[in-house]
Amino acid sequence: MKLLVLGVNHQTAPLAVRERLAFTPAELEGALVELSQVKGVAEAAIVSTCNRTELYCNAREADAVLGWFAAQRGRPVEEISQHLYQLENDAASRHAFRVAAGLDSMVVGETQILGQLKDAERVAREAGSLGVLLNGLFKRAFQVAKTVRTETKIGAASVSMAAASVKMAERLFSSIADCKVLFVGAGEMIELCATHFAGEKPARIVVANRTLERAEKLAAQHGGEAMLLNDISARLAEFDIVVSSTASPLPIIGKGMVERALKVRKHRPIFMVDLAVPRDIEGEVAELSDVYLYTVDDLSEIVRQGMASRESEVEAAEVLVEEGVDEFHQWLATRSLVPTIRELRDHTDRIARHELARAKKRIAAGDNAEEVLERLAEQLAAKFLHAPLATLNAAAPHEQEQLAAATRRLHRLPLEDNE
Template sequence: MNLLVLGINHQTAPLAVRERLAFAQTELSEALTTLHALPGISEAAILSTCNRTELYVNAREVGPVLDWFAASRGRSAHELVPHLYQFGGEAAARHAFRVAAGLDSMVLGETQILGQLKEAERIARESGSLGVLLNGLFQRAFQVAKEVRSETRIGAASVSMAAAAVRLAERLYPSVAECRVLFIGAGEMIELCAAHFCAQRPRAVAVANRTLERGARLAQQYGGQTMLLPDLAERMAEFDIVVSCTAAPLAIVGKGMVERALKRRKHKPIFIVDLAVPRDVEPEVAELPDAYLYTVDDLAEVVSEGVAARASEAQAAELLVEDGVQQFRQWLAGRALVPTIRELKDHAERIARHELARARKRIAAGEPADDVLARLTEQLAAKLLHAPLAALNAAPPEEQAELVAATRRIFRLHE
């Protein structure tokens, strides 16, 4: 098995490293094309989220994959190695199943990662870099995740990033209901955050996005306003809570923008949650005395609450993962037999076609059909059994017992 996984996550690398190694959604297809084109790499998929970047490949060696990963991010392999993990074979399958089931997430049992993994599979498939091995891996990962969600309660008490952001805001403000909330972006994470914050019935809601159309769809759900990203500098001072998660490659909220907003607010504090990787908000914003900036890593303390209570559910989920690994192992073993099975069928069909052609000639020459059919069956049996009988007769004494047992099993010969 040439299955390899190479990656970083929130456990092995800080946010400052993860954001430098992340892939934007728009560059995944081209990245997969170049990775898949490397010698020795027959399949490839890339999973890149706020908490992890992972390469799934069908490759003989990990070295070329590591070198490509580093070069594609403008880094040296030496810089990446301290933060990387790698898995091969069954360990790689186990890791993929744990990721899909939310067992390797910052939020234990969270469900968003499954959708992100499905999106990674879709992009790889459409890019032409998905083959039999990775397709089989991902399909079984999706099945394991489904079983974990239906047979355990691991996600029942989990605290999502969105819910954690609300909890942190409530530490600064007595009530979110008295606050004005601004969402920057209109993707899935912002939709989740909007649902949690707007459940508290804030005084006002606004959505800033690159395009008005998508931002308007989200804003309308909660009776909010819509603005474009260039409007942020002028309107930032209106809001008490800012939640940002876009796919922008560079920060869109700078220290100067927030500093000017605080002055206009007469230094009334602003609570900012930056859930983007790479970050949407310059880290220097945290230096401002009245700005309270939180990133995905800062939410770890809140989202870890309840982990102990879900420990038994996590154990049950791990057992389902191991069942999935065993099934994947059996599937791989079956795939290894495919070439032999195909050759065996081709061999039998060639013999059958040849003998059928001879039989038709004899019938055309006037031979009785019954005689031709009897001869046909004799020749088919003789030619199909020729190779196994020859192998049995030629086997050395020390191999005969094993070969005889295998032959009797294959042909279902009863004692």
């Protein structure tokens, strides 16, 4: 068995591919149960965000995991393979630590991915697909991320998707203070966007969500109002800016809905940002002349402009990641010794219990206690030494030197002069 990571991200696959391979939150638990039942898969976790879908497994072979992934998403293996990265052992742990630290994100240094990794770990734990290996991996990934945050300034100059959305809107409108903004969804990404746009003091803020209570909670933080998703069609024409990020598997805003809104607006432009994967807004909406639609991939160039000022911090963070990889490798090596250590302990415990029982019987029979204890010590020493001495004596000449050196090291005996 080995640590495997199979996945696609914003660097290897376009948005159209990523949205076909993404898992919705509602799908994750069932998918994890299925994946952990695949032959040769002992543990599994799935990370699925707008920028990546990754399978973390303790598995025998990658082919079985890839076959399941393709079948589960209803895509040919060949189609997925051309966008897929496949990592094993140290390369897999290094990738996990870089993801947790925000080094593999479209927004280098962003912190949202760490929360998403923690959610993935929690869901896997609740689904019963998390074991010793992946538990250890995620635990150390979170530690590495914390160290990177503490010891570097990797996130100091990061430009988030939320901030990039505001910058793009400012290119279209002379003042966001004159705009009415609609946020579709009430998750973490929308919370970030709402905070950034609210800083520009727009004329109105409205939050639309599947559940009104959650929309009201977010809207109240920014002096806005709430509405249900079902009301978007009737009210879309009111808004100059629309920012959407939900977990819906199907588009919420279609081309026909936007066309009707533009007609009511007398073709005043609408700025739209779709941060969801799969997309919330139909791609055909971008074809409308009075709509400026941006997806996560469209915003990537703005986000990357903040990279130059963080290069030295990235280098420092990469060093910390490598230290984390070394520590995890050492932990795995130690874990491989556990069965041997356990059997050795059991073996010596059995000998000790057996000899102790014999000694107690002799004392109960009236034998001299001091003589019994001396005999006990002799018997314990003889039995503990019997197997290693017999192995040394029976070894072939070419094995004896190596076994003798190992024995001296194990028992911390002085090295021989010729060593």
